[in-house]
Amino acid sequence: MNDERKSGHIFCENFGRDIRLVCFGFNDFANMKSYKLWRKGEENSLHLVLKGRGTLAIGNREYRIEEKHAFCIFKNTLCKYYPDEDNPWAYVWFNFTGEQDAELIRHAGFTAENPVRPCDRFYEIESELHEKVETFENGDIRYMAVLGLLYRLVDILSESGRTSTTKQSNALVVQMKKNMETYYVDPNFNVALLYKMMYLSDGYAYRLFKREEGISPKQYLVRKRMHAAKEMLRETDSSVKEIARVCGYGDYDHFIKEFKSYNGTTPGRYRRTASRGTEGQAVTL
Secondary structure, eight states: OOTTOOEEEEEOOOOOSSOEEEEEEEEETTSSOOOOOOBOOSSEEEEEEEESEEEEEETTEEEEEETTEEEEEOTTOOEEEEEOSSSBOEEEEEEEESTTHHHHHHHHTOOSSOOEEEOTTTHHHHHHHHHHHHGGGTTOOOHHHHHHHHHHHHHHHHHHHHHHHHHHHHHHHHHHHHHHHHHTTOTTOOHHHHHHHTTOOHHHHHHHHHHHHSSOHHHHHHHHHHHHHHHHHHHOOOOHHHHHHHTTOSOHHHHHHHHHHHHSSOHHHHHHHHHTTOOOOOOOO
């Protein structure tokens, strides 16, 4: 890309009812002056950062945006966006509207709460983006080619969004497991407290964990406590009451009931059987 080029844009005619591409452009703030002005547009505006970084401000929220990330400004949204002083960004932008504009934005993964998305597969359209920028010199750029590029970018963002969401979900499950493995010894610890300490809603946390692990968080916590109790019964001379306390059971009777339900036998019988080298059958919840 020619670093001497500052900016350019074209206005596009209406070739369809579903999505109307109004304007496509390119700005490189390494070679042009920037302003921190609040603005509100009548069309949606999708920007893809090619290099550098900058800031998007919407209301009292600010988003630091790096290269190979895209951001969407919803129509009629008051905002300002500006380049970083040390490493100013360059970006391409698409202004669009139409009957299906909200659906296009949703498909790309943007929401009012999260207007920034990674573009993990940027390389797939990088050369085409550079080619479109080069055409600004002679104005020979086709509406349908730019609209097609917008659709390809939206598809790539959709895939990147799903990958990002999956990674985030996996990280939450990993953290839930770590917390349970750390705090299971506390008699006051339960899944309700787990959800609260991680700022997760009950339903969301349950569904997420069940999808990733195949069991519920409560079942995982019980399994952790049961495995710890069985290990202590096999490897130590601690009393059953002490083992119940160390494994997170403040109520001894509840421990006995849950142990029998999970393992099909009482702690005392399990210890005697384990000492002879054979374990009883475990019942998975």
